[in-house]
Amino acid sequence: xxxxxxxxxxxxxxxxxxxxxxxxxxxxxxxxxxxxxxxxxxxxxxxxxxxxxxxxxxxxxxxxxxxxxxxxxxxxxxxxxxxxxxxxxxxxxxxxxxxxxxxxxxxxxxxxxxxxxxxxxxxxxxxxxxxxxxxxxxxxxxxxxxxxxxxxxxxxxxxxxxxxxxxxxxxxxxxxxxxxxxxxxxxxxxxxxxxxxxxxxxxxxxxxxxxxxxxxxxxxxxxxxxxxxxxxxxxxxxxxxxxxxxxxxxxxxxxxxxxxxxxxxxxxxxxxxxxxxxxxxxxxxxxx
Amino acid sequence: xxxxxxxxxxxxxxxxxxxxxxxxxxxxxxxxxxxxxxxxxxxxxxxxxxxxxxxxxxxxxxxxxxxxxxxxxxxxxxxxxxxxxxxxxxxxxxxxxxxxxxxxxxxxxxxxxxxxxxxxxxxxxxxxxxxxxxxxxxxxxxxxxxxxxxxxxxxxxxxxxxxxxxxxxxxxxxxxxxxxxxxxxxxxxxxxxxxxxxxxxxxxxxxxxxxxxxxxxxxxxxxxxxxxxxxxxxxxxxxxxxxxxxxxxxxxxxxxxxxxxxxxxxxxxxxxxx
Numbered sequence: 001x002x003x004x005x006x007x008x009x010x011x012x013x014x015x016x017x018x019x020x021x022x023x024x025x026x027x028x029x030x031x032x033x034x035x036x037x038x039x040x041x042x043x044x045x046x047x048x049x050x051x052x053x054x055x056x057x058x059x060x061x062x063x064x065x066x067x068x069x070x071x072x073x074x075x076x077x078x079x080x081x082x083x084x085x086x087x088x089x090x091x092x093x094x095x096x097x098x099x100x101x102x103x104x105x106x107x108x109x110x111x112x113x114x115x116x117x118x119x120x121x122x123x124x125x126x127x128x129x130x131x132x133x134x135x136x137x138x139x140x141x142x143x144x145x146x147x148x149x150x151x152x153x154x155x156x157x158x159x160x161x162x163x164x165x166x167x168x169x170x171x172x173x174x175x176x177x178x179x180x181x182x183x184x185x186x187x188x189x190x191x192x193x194x195x196x197x198x199x200x201x202x203x204x205x206x207x208x209x210x211x212x213x214x215x216x217x218x219x220x221x222x223x224x225x226x227x228x229x230x231x232x233x234x235x236x237x238x239x240x241x242x243x244x245x246x247x248x249x250x251x252x253x254x255x256x257x258x259x260x261x262x263x264x265x266x267x268x269x270x271x272x273x274x275x276x277x278x279x280x281x282x283x284x285x286x287x288x
Numbered sequence: 289x290x291x292x293x294x295x296x297x298x299x300x301x302x303x304x305x306x307x308x309x310x311x312x313x314x315x316x317x318x319x320x321x322x323x324x325x326x327x328x329x330x331x332x333x334x335x336x337x338x339x340x341x342x343x344x345x346x347x348x349x350x351x352x353x354x355x356x357x358x359x360x361x362x363x364x365x366x367x368x369x370x371x372x373x374x375x376x377x378x379x380x381x382x383x384x385x386x387x388x389x390x391x392x393x394x395x396x397x398x399x400x401x402x403x404x405x406x407x408x409x410x411x412x413x414x415x416x417x418x419x420x421x422x423x424x425x426x427x428x429x430x431x432x433x434x435x436x437x438x439x440x441x442x443x444x445x446x447x448x449x450x451x452x453x454x455x456x457x458x459x460x461x462x463x464x465x466x467x468x469x470x471x472x473x474x475x476x477x478x479x480x481x482x483x484x485x486x487x488x489x490x491x492x493x494x495x496x497x498x499x500x501x502x503x504x505x506x507x508x509x510x511x512x513x514x515x516x517x518x519x520x521x522x523x524x525x526x527x528x529x530x531x532x533x534x535x536x537x538x539x540x541x542x543x544x545x546x547x548x549x550x551x552x553x554x555x556x557x558x559x560x561x562x
């Protein structure tokens with residue numbers, strides 16, 4: 001049973017003006033509960049436009065979005081309830097912080113859902129443990145934190161709403177390697193803890209290889225490929241034609257292969273590569 | 289929504305009016321506004337109107353654009369007409385025709401003519417000002433203002449003029465950026481369940497806080513970044529700066545000035561004779 005189904009979604013910007021163009025063209029796909037989906041695509045391929053439809057921030061020009069089999073626009077007054085079920089973390093979410101304490105900023109989402117103060121407090125402590133915000137941070141001003149910490153607080157603000165589906169638009173953009181690893185871990189932990197469905201937009205193929213079960217490839221507003229991460233990364237030539245690429249370790253393996261060394265083409269993470277190369281060493285030099 | 293706001297409303301074209309020097313257009317706008325106000329009778333107003341309409345044709349801007357502009361000022365127009373309709377004025381001429389509505393509100397042929405005259409003046413004012421913004425980019429306009437105000441340096445205001453022009457340029461440049469930013473923050477807060485559309489007035493005002501605070505913070509951040517970027521490129525005010533695009537008057541400008549001066553002289557003559 002798919003939790004989210006997108007049917008023939010088309011979004012036209014600036015309709016009836018000379019600037020009219022389709023940002024998303026006839027996109028259909030469905031996602032099962034608990035899956036982690038990576039969305040990749042060249043800049044301007046319609047990724048951000050696509051995900052803003054999933055929680056009703058944008059209304060499709062054509063097509064529909066079914067959440068648990070029900071059109072999200074079936075009852076217009078319910079759209080805020082839909083937004084608490086489908087969380088969306090925008091790019092650079094730290095720019096949306098506004099409260100005077102971290103606690104109150106994280107509480108903004110749950111409060112809008114109409115939860116009781118006790119329930120809000122419970123959720124905040126839960127999410128802080130999950131994402132690694134220390135308790136004594138809760139009374140600080142979010143503007144006194146470092147960039148990576150701000151990002152963590154902003155993401156916690158959406159996670160505290162405990163959405164069944166959570167969407168991240170380039171969650172690691174502009175972070176240092178430590179911050180990136182933290183955010184990826186947060187996302188992983190959240191999806192495991194709540195059996196949540198996750199969609200991540202990212203340009204970083206290494207992160208995608210680590211975290212995504214499936215990849216959704218957008219090209220010029222159209223859905224180009226939707227398949228398991230392994231099957232997508234196998235089509236490296238097609239990806240390169242779309243201005244995308246495969247993880248660096250896969251590129252290394254591919255160039256080894258071009259040099260005539262027989263290596264498998266399903267190595268996408270450094271760990272896989274290490275394992276494979278070690279097994280070569282143990283099994284004797286087959287090719288080298 | 290927010291993106292419908294188009295400030296300045298410049299319309300790209302290569303018409304005669306577009307190609308005029310922005311200083312010419314700015315000065316002529318001032319002169320034409322003065323002409324509209326010194327026109328005391330229908331004949332001179334008709335001359336100004338002819339001048340404005342012919343410039344509209346030369347601007348190659350669709351008439352529809354001008355009409356859209358008028359819609360916004362319709363209430364002011366109607367208000368002016370009604371006030372003038374019932375205002376007897378200081379004229380000593382006896383009306384040929386008059387109609388008492390009720391109490392002592394009386395319409396005469398003189399007041400009727402004055403009401404239409406006033407409305408026409410406002411219409412012409414709006415059309416001619418709109419034409420300036422339709423045919424001149426905001427940046428060209430600030431350049432023109434800086435250039436025209438540059439004589440102020442003789443009274444020790446050189447830096448003030450340059451700073452003012454730079455501030456205007458920056459403000460205009462960042463309007464679209466800020467609109468985009470506002471839209472983004474609104475979406476982000478809506479995704480966190482913020483309700484911006486419903487509720488009583490007080491609730492709606494409160495709902496603006498999560499948008500205004502991030503917007504304010506990011507504006508300050510942008511200002512710092514821009515200031516640093518300008519300093520990195522050795523910006524230190526107007527002293528010794530030259531322009532890549534120099535403003536230059538050419539034959540078209542002199543020709544246009546000439547026509548406007550002829551019309552202006554005629555109007556003054558008509559005012560004296562009649």
